[in-house]
Amino acid sequence: MNFPYFIAKRFSFSQTGRRISMRPGIKIATFGIAVGLAVMLIAFSVVVGFKDAVGDQVIGFSSHIQVFEYSSSNSFEKRPIDISTETLKQLSDIQNVRQIGQVATKPGIIKTETDFKGVVFKGVGANYSWDFFKKNLFDGSIIDFSNPENSNKVIISKSLAETLKLKKGDNFFAYFFQQQVRALKFTIEAIYSTTFSDFDNLFVICDLKQIQRLNEWDSTQISSLEISLADFSKLNKTTSKVRAVMGNKFNNDRLLYNTMTIKQLYPQIFNWLDMLDINAWIILVLMMAVAGFNMISGLLILILERTQTIGLFKALGSKNSRLRKIFLFQAMFFVSKGMLWGNITGLGIIVLQHFTHIIELNPEYYYVNYVPVSISLPTIVLLNVGVFVISILMLLLPSHIITKISPAKAIRFE
Numbered sequence: 001m002n003f004p005y006f007i008a009k010r011f012s013f014s015q016t017g018r019r020i021s022m023r024p025g026i027k028i029a030t031f032g033i034a035v036g037l038a039v040m041l042i043a044f045s046v047v048v049g050f051k052d053a054v055g056d057q058v059i060g061f062s063s064h065i066q067v068f069e070y071s072s073s074n075s076f077e078k079r080p081i082d083i084s085t086e087t088l089k090q091l092s093d094i095q096n097v098r099q100i101g102q103v104a105t106k107p108g109i110i111k112t113e114t115d116f117k118g119v120v121f122k123g124v125g126a127n128y129s130w131d132f133f134k135k136n137l138f139d140g141s142i143i144d145f146s147n148p149e150n151s152n153k154v155i156i157s158k159s160l161a162e163t164l165k166l167k168k169g170d171n172f173f174a175y176f177f178q179q180q181v182r183a184l185k186f187t188i189e190a191i192y193s194t195t196f197s198d199f200d201n202l203f204v205i206c207d208l209k210q211i212q213r214l215n216e217w218d219s220t221q222i223s224s225l226e227i228s229l230a231d232f233s234k235l236n237k238t239t240s241k242v243r244a245v246m247g248n249k250f251n252n253d254r255l256l257y258n259t260m261t262i263k264q265l266y267p268q269i270f271n272w273l274d275m276l277d278i279n280a281w282i283i284l285v286l287m288m289a290v291a292g293f294n295m296i297s298g299l300l301i302l303i304l305e306r307t308q309t310i311g312l313f314k315a316l317g318s319k320n321s322r323l324r325k326i327f328l329f330q331a332m333f334f335v336s337k338g339m340l341w342g343n344i345t346g347l348g349i350i351v352l353q354h355f356t357h358i359i360e361l362n363p364e365y366y367y368v369n370y371v372p373v374s375i376s377l378p379t380i381v382l383l384n385v386g387v388f389v390i391s392i393l394m395l396l397l398p399s400h401i402i403t404k405i406s407p408a409k410a411i412r413f414e
């Protein structure tokens with residue numbers, strides 16, 4: 001039988017298996033561990049949730065990687081590119097590339113009887129991925145632009161519709177400024193709604209052929225390619241492969257293609273999301289420091305209340321290492337209990353927020369209307385293992401006090 005474990009168990013549990021009532025100091029230590037682990041779980045779930053929710057919306061509007069003419073990276077009025085079928089095949093064969101969409105953008109003004117609004121018309125082709133807009137559709141249905149009868153139909157945002165006092169089925173005129181002002185009449189077929197107000201107030205989704213006609217382009221000319229990936233974590237690796245394909249190619253005007261990631265196109269958003277990682281690590285360190293202080297205090301309480309027992313064991317010939325193991329095992333019992341309650345509390349709050357969205361946010365500042373949470377089983381396991389291992393390592397030093405206890409003095413200790 002493992003002697004240190006047996007003694008530690010007898011110190012902590014009665015012969016019937018019931019836990020012996022803990023002193024207030026041990027209860028506080030257990031409570032500190034529970035709170036620390038719960039806060040860590042919540043912090044990481046919120047950080048991951050924010051990055052997923054905000055990142056998905058930015059990517060939904062713009063895709064993971066874009067390819068366009070080199071000199072027009074900061075403009076919605078891009079010069080045309082013409083990607084050959086062979087090049088498209090090379091791009092689609094790259095591992096992790098899920099879909100390639102051909103798009104064209106053009107700034108314009110929507111004019112109604114009461115108001116007007118500057119927007120960007122985003123023309124999409126028949127091979128465009130509608131997954132994002134299907135998920136955020138508020139009214140109407142996705143448009144099949146392969147049908148010529150749908151060429152004048154558009155999808156606008158709920159915020160734009162409310163601003164311009166428009167609804168599904170209404171018509172409006174859009175004005176485009178080139179050598180001369182050109183006007184086109186559109187019909188609202190569907191309305192989408194996201195919490196990303198910057199993009200909601202900007203983009204109107206229309207038929208790619210309408211933008212091509214306005215710009216007097218042929219059917220092969222587009223503003224950019226939008227490349228969607230299967231795994232966002234492999235963004236940099238996949239982008240390097242895309243650049244390897246596009247790096248030695250030119251458009252019809254002998255101008256270079258430019259390949260940019262979503263992080264490069266919107267650095268301010270992704271830099272903000274990256275800063276959340278720093279906040280999460282700061283919270284983790286602070287919580288571990290608080291929990292560690294409580295655990296050390298708890299272990300010292302366990303040792304002090306068993307000082308006479310330690311002296312007796314030493315007088316009977318027990319080694320310091322065996323005695324240290326007794327109290328480390330006993331500390332593991334209250335650490336485990338604290339972690340159990342920490343998991344129940346933390347995961348309970350995460351599940352409650354996931355299904356009820358009880359904690360709300362202002363989407364104008366945070367791009368989401370509630371605190372998003374997302375946590376995976378590997379994250380839960382990693383946090384629990386990390387907390388447990390660090391806790392035991394932190395307890396090794398204070399357990400060294402046992403070696404300083406004199407048997408003779410300890411037996412007389414009151």
